Amino acid sequence: MIVDNALYRNGVRVPLEADIADLRSVRARCDEPDSFVWVGLLDPSADELTAVADVFDLHPLAVEDAVNAHQRPKLEKYDDSLFLVLKTLWYVDEEDAVETGEINIFVGSDFVVTVRHGQGSELHGSRIYLESKKELLVHGPTAVVYAVCDRVVDAYESVAASLEEDVDEVEASVFAPERTDDSPRIYVLKRELAEVRRAVLPLRDPIRRASGGTVAGMSPNAAPYFRDVGDHLSRVAETVDNLDSLLSSAFEAQQARISVQQNEDMRKISAGVGLVAAPTLVGAIYGMNFDHMPELHWAFGYPFALCLMALSSLAVFVFFKKSGWL
Structure with missing residues (x-):
């Protein structure tokens, strides 16, 4: 379904009387320089996404990926638009489980369409944040891409912090005086780290390209913002690698102790x-x-x-x- 449909001009949201589902009416008002439309969808059906694609002339291959979801993070160019895929993560501490979702972003010169699958990383907060930062929102659709990436990567850091706590618990248990069997939990945590790695590692290349200001269709002036996201992403990648090594060492130590x-x-x-x-x-x-x-x-x-x-x-x-x- 369509969660929001907004018109922005010169970094400010323009009040609209049209219904959020009236995509053509809102798009028709995007006729001035420095204006763009941001449409947000949550778990849309194939018919809903096809209707959006007709209004914004989205490439059918990108639309197919967005409908099917379960894509790896990537940044691709189709004609005059970009298609970015992000994996969203959140942590369920009771189950030592990393749950995943997906965000697909269609970026054009005067529009952004975000398609969210799953419960993680809601984008309303990103929209509110951007609307309070006129100096950032004037970068147009690129600013939306940055805000979404920044929110997603911040969630990665939160997941990595939760995994660090669980790995610390495993290490304490392995070396505790009483006998424990931590092998099942070590296996579960290594599997969840692999899930995080599948979200983090492929995203580094798109963020690197955006931080270099070389992506056609994205404002080069936003490169410093993407470099900040890239730094956070690299920190998460290093944390995941370190935690994986610690779990391997803990498993070996437990086997030796047994x-x-x-x-x-x-x-x-x-x-x-x-x-x-x-x-x-x-x-x-x-x-x-x-x-x-x-x-x-x-x-x-x-x-x-x-x-x-x-x-x-x-x-x-x-x-x-x-x-x-x-």
Whole structure:
């Protein structure tokens, strides 16, 4: 559906009496220099997006990508317009899950059409921010592209910060005195980091091109703003790489710790077997019932055998205790 449909002139929103769904009426008023239209759509149907495409003469291949969604971040030029794809991210802490959405942006000389899929990174805040910054909004459609990219990348930083907290929890758990099994959570977090990486890494090239002021159809004067977005994006990429390395190290440390714990368990089991083996040996020898065995008819033979069993177990216990097996 159409969320908003606004006309901007010289960095100021122009009041309109037309219905937001009346795209042609609003577009017809965009007949002066330094004016443009910004149409925002949320989860539109194919018919709705086709109607928008007819008004703004959008390329059918770009429209198809916007309808299908699930595109990788990219910046492509079609005739006189640009098509930018962004992945949106938000974090569900209870599930250690990174949820994804998508924003498609059609950019022309006098229009911007944003198509949002999913619940992440709503754009109303970006619109309000731009409308309060006339000096930024005078850059036209390029300013909208910057504001959307800036909001999306800020959400990336928030997700990265949440993942950092979870990775810190995993590290603390791995090296805690009590035994824990953190392998499933490590796997989940590495999978979510891969999801973040799929959103962040492909976006670096479009932002780099925009920050160089070399993208036809975008104002070169907005390059410094995109360089700021690029810096934030690089910081997120570095954070993701560092977290992935930390999780790999935590997994290796846990496996090593499990091996050590298993060795300790085996030593304790062996020591326990040794404690039982010594008296068992004495009992087995004196349970063979041969006629000519010593002490069989001795009055103190039974107490002597019991004492021998106890002393042998005590000797084994002292030995293992000194060696650290118990």
